[in-house]
Amino acid sequence: MVPVLMASLGGASLVPHPTRVQTATVLSRTVTDEAGQPIADGAFSAAVVRGFVKDAVANSGPQDANVLLLLNAKVHERWPGIIDEPIVMAQTSAIRISLASPYLLYKTQVAEAIRKMESPTDIAYPTVVRVSVSPTTRWAPDIDRIVLERNGVIVEPLGSMLKPTELVSPLGAKTRVRAGSVFYQPSAFAPGATVRITAVTTVGSNFVANLDEFTLSHIH
Numbered sequence: 318m319v320p321v322l323m324a325s326l327g328g329a330s331l332v333p334h335p336t337r338v339q340t341a342t343v344l345s346r347t348v349t350d351e352a353g354q355p356i357a358d359g360a361f362s363a364a365v366v367r368g369f370v371k372d373a374v375a376n377s378g379p380q381d382a383n384v385l386l387l388l389n390a391k392v393h394e395r396w397p398g399i400i401d402e403p404i405v406m407a408q409t410s411a412i413r414i415s416l417a418s419p420y421l422l423y424k425t426q427v428a429e430a431i432r433k434m435e436s437p438t439d440i441a442y443p444t445v446v447r448v449s450v451s452p453t454t455r456w457a458p459d460i461d462r463i464v465l466e467r468n469g470v471i472v473e474p475l476g477s478m479l480k481p482t483e484l485v486s487p488l489g490a491k492t493r494v495r496a497g498s499v500f501y502q503p504s505a506f507a508p509g510a511t512v513r514i515t516a517v518t519t520v521g522s523n524f525v526a527n528l529d530e531f532t533l534s535h536i537h
Contacts, residue, residue, distance in 0.1 A: 361537040363442035379436040406526035411457040419443040445500040455484040455492040508533040
């Protein structure tokens with residue numbers, strides 16, 4: 318039954334004539350991904366994120382810095398807590414090891430397109446998580462490989478660009494240690510499991526990082 322609203326005037330009830338009571342049809346809009354599949358409320362969607370960029374470009378223009386600001390505001394409004402900065406897993410005076418979520422990679426590409434005065438609307442949403450090894454001095458430990466474990470089971474990377482890189486001190490002394498990135502499927506970081514990342518050094522102690530449930534829940 319459709320409720321009928323009654324107003325009171327001086328003790329007399331004003332009731333609309335039955336023939337004038339009309340039911341209203343509520344139109345609901347189902348949000349779908351790029352394949353046309355419906356997206357559940359609250360579920361993360363790369364298609365929705367890309368839609369935010371298209372809307373921002375339509376309002377501000379493709380080279381406007383506001384595109385990035387509008388993107389971030391919309392994304393954080395819809396998915397509070399989403400990780401959009403590097404997750405630092407290890408950092409010393411000589412090396413930094415960090416993780417970049419797909420959204421951080423996407424946001425970086427959008428910013429780069431704007432800098433180059435190109436339209437960011439056609440940028441595909443990344444389907445990888447990147448672990449970066451960045452030595453900063455020749456005293457940095459040499460990272461032989463990155464090992465990701467999910468519930469104790471090793472997850473193989475999609476690819477690795479970790480390779481020997483020459484570092485030179487201010488006095489000209491040279492050394493070679495590995496630097497670069499290793500890429501994994503986002504599913505390796507899905508919540509509901511124990512996820513550990515180990516940077517295995519050629520000598521000395523390894524760097525080990527355990528990702529908690531909150532972090533895993535906000536890597537999109």
